[in-house]
Amino acid sequence: xxxxxxxxxxxxxxxxxxxxxxxxxxxxxxxxxxxxxxxxxxxxxxxxxxxxxxxxxxxxxxxxxxxxxxxxxxxxxxxxxxxxxxxxxxxxxxxxxxxxxxxxxxxxxxxxxxxxxxxxxxxxxxxxxxxxxxxxxxxxxxxxxxxxxxxxxxxxxxxxxxxxxxxxxxxxxxxxxxxxxxxxxxxxxxxxxxxxxxxxxxxxxxxxxxxxxxxxxxxxxxxxxxxxxxxxxxxxxxxxxxxxxxxxxxxxxxxxxxxxxxxxxxxxxxxxxxxxxxxxxxxxxxxxxxxxxxxxxxxxxxxxxxxxxxxxxxxxxxxxxxxxxxxxxxxxxxxxxxxxxxxxxxxxxxxxxxxxxxxxxxxxx
Amino acid sequence: xxxxxxxxxxxxxxxxxxxxxxxxxxxxxxxxxxxxxxxxxxxxxxxxxxxxxxxxxxxxxxxxxxxxxxxxxxxxxxxxxxxxxxxxxxxxxxxxxxxxxxxxxxxxxxxxxxxxxxxxxxxxxxxxxxxxxxxxxxxxxxxxxxxxxxxxxxxxxxxxxxxxxxxxxxxxxxxxxxxxxxxxxxxxxxxxxxxxxxxxxxxxxxxxxxxxxxxxxxxxxxxxxxxxxxxxxxxxxxxxxxxxxxxxxxxxxxxxxxxxxxxxxxxxxxxxxxxxxxxxxxxxxxxxxxxxxxxxxxxxxxxxxxxxxxxxxxxxxxxxxxxxxxxxxxxxxxxxxxxxxxxxxxxxxxxx
Numbered sequence: 243x244x245x246x247x248x249x250x251x252x253x254x255x256x257x258x259x260x261x262x263x264x265x266x267x268x269x270x271x272x273x274x275x276x277x278x279x280x281x282x283x284x285x286x287x288x289x290x291x292x293x294x295x296x297x298x299x300x301x302x303x304x305x306x307x308x309x310x311x312x313x314x315x316x317x318x319x320x321x322x323x324x325x326x327x328x329x330x331x332x333x334x335x336x337x338x339x340x341x342x343x344x345x346x347x348x349x350x351x352x353x354x355x356x357x358x359x360x361x362x363x364x365x366x367x368x369x370x371x372x373x374x375x376x377x378x379x380x381x382x383x384x385x386x387x388x389x390x391x392x393x394x395x396x397x398x399x400x401x402x403x404x405x406x407x408x409x410x411x412x413x414x415x416x417x418x419x420x421x422x423x424x425x426x427x428x429x430x431x432x433x434x435x436x437x438x439x440x441x442x443x444x445x446x447x448x449x450x451x452x453x454x455x456x457x458x459x460x461x462x463x464x465x466x467x468x469x470x471x472x473x474x475x476x477x478x479x480x481x482x483x484x485x486x487x488x489x490x491x492x493x494x495x496x497x498x499x500x501x502x503x504x505x506x507x508x509x510x511x512x513x514x515x516x517x518x519x520x521x522x523x524x525x526x527x528x529x530x531x532x533x534x535x536x537x538x539x540x541x542x543x544x545x546x547x548x549x550x551x552x553x554x555x556x557x558x559x560x561x562x563x564x565x566x567x568x569x570x571x572x573x574x575x576x577x578x579x580x581x582x583x584x585x586x587x588x589x590x591x592x593x594x595x596x597x598x599x600x601x602x603x604x605x606x607x
Numbered sequence: 608x609x610x611x612x613x614x615x616x617x618x619x620x621x622x623x624x625x626x627x628x629x630x631x632x633x634x635x636x637x638x639x640x641x642x643x644x645x646x647x648x649x650x651x652x653x654x655x656x657x658x659x660x661x662x663x664x665x666x667x668x669x670x671x672x673x674x675x676x677x678x679x680x681x682x683x684x685x686x687x688x689x690x691x692x693x694x695x696x697x698x699x700x701x702x703x704x705x706x707x708x709x710x711x712x713x714x715x716x717x718x719x720x721x722x723x724x725x726x727x728x729x730x731x732x733x734x735x736x737x738x739x740x741x742x743x744x745x746x747x748x749x750x751x752x753x754x755x756x757x758x759x760x761x762x763x764x765x766x767x768x769x770x771x772x773x774x775x776x777x778x779x780x781x782x783x784x785x786x787x788x789x790x791x792x793x794x795x796x797x798x799x800x801x802x803x804x805x806x807x808x809x810x811x812x813x814x815x816x817x818x819x820x821x822x823x824x825x826x827x828x829x830x831x832x833x834x835x836x837x838x839x840x841x842x843x844x845x846x847x848x849x850x851x852x853x854x855x856x857x858x859x860x861x862x863x864x865x866x867x868x869x870x871x872x873x874x875x876x877x878x879x880x881x882x883x884x885x886x887x888x889x890x891x892x893x894x895x896x897x898x899x900x901x902x903x904x905x906x907x908x909x910x911x912x913x914x915x916x917x918x919x920x921x922x923x924x925x926x927x928x929x930x931x932x933x934x935x936x937x938x939x940x941x942x943x944x945x946x947x948x949x950x951x952x953x954x955x956x957x958x959x
Contacts, residue, residue, distance in 0.1 A: 328749070374931065374935065378935055378938055378939075379938060380934050380935065380938055381888055381889060381934075383692070383749060383888070384882065384888040384930075384934050385931065385934070387875065387878055387930070388879075388882075388927050388930035388931035388934065389927060389931060390875065390927070391875050391879065391923055391924075391926050391927030391930060392924055392927025392928055392930075392931060393927070394923060394924075394927070395920075395921070395922070395923030395924025395925065395926065395927050395928075396924050398920045398923055398924065399918075399920055399921055399924055402918060402920035506757075508753075509753060509754075509756075509757050512750070512753060516750065522747050522749075522750055523747075552764070554760070554761060554764035554765075554867070555761055555764055555765050556761075557757035557758070557760060557761040557764075558757065558758050558761030558762060558765070559761075560757060561753075561754040561755065561756070561757030561758040561761065562754065562758055564750060564753065564754040564757075565740060565746065565750065565751060565754035565755070565758075568746045568747070568750050568751075569740070569744050569746055572744055572745055572746055573744070575745075
């Protein structure tokens with residue numbers, strides 16, 4: 243069910259598994275993205291059924307507005323997940339960046355310099371994650387669960403009690419007014435721009451192929467001369483910067499910042515990435531899929547909100563979607579794995595060869 | 608986050624494993640001692656500033672406050688030892704606490720043992736869901752439990768709405784569990800100590816429990832050795848769910864009122880406690896005792912901050928810093944110990 247064309251190393255080579263001839267013929271037709279398109283059409287129809295207001299003109303703006311920042315954070319996370327790592331600190335970075343910007347602004351710095359400093363802090367937070375993962379060699383899951391708490395905690399130290407606002411109206415207007423002559427919110431325009439850049443880099447440049455190669459088999463990538471650690475480090479820095487940008491947009495949209503802004507958004511970001519067809523095991527994924535997942539989640543959220551479902555309850559839907567988006571491709575894999583196991587009992591050597599090859603992290607110096 | 612990368616561990620089985628285990632074990636013993644020392648240091652320094660910190664009431668508060676997290680840490684430790692993670696513990700706690708609260712609200716004379724059975728049952732149910740998704744459908748536990756974290760919390764929110772169950776709805780005998788003491792030791796502390804003691808003994812002595820360590824060290828080797836990996840991992844999640852369910856009842860007896868937000872964010876506190884307590888996040892090593900001491904240390908630091916007049920807003924950042932510091936420390940330690948073993952491993956790999 244996963245996008246076949248994006249595999250730099252075939253799954254058979256990476257895991258010792260083989261694809262049946264019938265499956266190989268069918269797979270290009272049954273792409274994950276086509277399923278997403280159908281799902282998107284489904285959610286649009288569902289949303290129009292849930293509320294007559296859904297198709298009202300001007301609603302497009304609000305659909306985009308609610309999801310813009312989350313969508314921006316999903317782009318670098320997609321790349322990180324494709325390399326086989328994860329970043330759970332995205333929402334905390336968003337909160338920290340907004341708090342820093344607002345605090346500096348409240349203490350007399352101009353709003354534009356404050357934004358620049360917030361972005362620089364994004365570089366620092368991303369570099370800290372990246373350094374711990376690549377240089378110290380820690381698992382990214384543990385690191386980013388730690389920095390999720392750490393960054394949120396730092397934001398809380400900076401401004402524990404108050405909500406800081408008072409930004410110039412021409413900036414906070416991005417939460418009310420779309421780009422002139424369109425219905426597109428500014429955050430969505432940023433997302434579109436970065437989606438194109440990231441999409442082109444991922445799918446059409448050597449760097450992009452390297453990112454897939456790292457996710458498919460880190461050791462092979464390393465011995466092919468790919469600078470595994472440097473690329474991973476840069477991706478974490480990119481994640482820090484874009485999450486900071488999301489934090490700035492978030493703060494301006496609401497006209498104020500508080501340390502707990504965006505708590506729990508990592509659920510939405512991870513859901514978008516996995517729903518978009520990026521494999522949690524690394525090595526596969528497309529930016530088109532991620533963009534479609536953004537559209538699906540945005541439509542669904544707006545539909546449920548218009549149907550007056552409280553946001554706490556919407557979490558059930560999003561959490562369920564997250565689990566489903568991993569289960570569905572897995573069911574196909576499980577079928578293959580069962581056949582594969584039967585085969586492996588015949589020829590045990592293939593399994594142990596794949597096993598030796600998979601031990602990448604220890605060997606990269 | 609298992610499968611492919613773990614296949615390679617199959618090569619580790621053999622005499623070198625025994626030595627690794629030995630070194631790891633002595634390091635862990637040392638770790639528990641280190642946490643105990645850190646705990647004494649924090650208590651000592653704070654007491655030097657304000658001697659009330661070591662008064663009986665204050666120490667009781669410290670023990671009771673850490674008890675719920677320490678209790679949750681029992682289940683989380685077992686799950687992490689199998690190289691998985693359970694992020695849904697806080698939501699399960701919230702669901703069970705609200706269930707207990709509502710039961711008492713509608714049936715004030717509900718028998719006490721049945722209440723705990725109910726709490727246990729709802730936890731078991733959640734654990735079965737997590738375990739089934741992880742083992743039957745082979746979805747990484749990180750994704751499953753991040754999803755169920757929000758699904759369970761959402762169910763709680765749908766059920767509770769804006770409703771809050773206050774202390775006046777709870778029978779006194781139930782509140783006593785949270786506040787009562789035996790010879791100056793709070794019940795909650797005793798319950799946590801007994802729980803940790805039983806879990807420590809079982810993890811050390813029971814054969815199926817040793818399987819958890821084997822699975823965490825190398826799932827593939829464990830499978831080849833004939834250990835029913837899926838069944839054991841399933842059990843680990845069920846235990847974690849059941850423990851979180853029970854913790855929900857204990858939580859309510861301590862805090863006295865409950866709404867749909869009970870236990871939000873506890874998963875981070877529990878993981879911080881477990882990791883600071885020396886349980887390797889990649890599985891295969893660690894003890895419940897260490898995790899419980901980690902919980903006690905984090906809770907004591909939190910309380911000490913208030914006593915020495917540092918704003919309590921520092922607590923979260925310190926917790927995160929300790930978590931990151933602990934895993935970095937572990938890594939650096941293992942880097943200085945493992946090279947010899949590493950060389951042996953690569954020669955072995957070269958031979959294959």
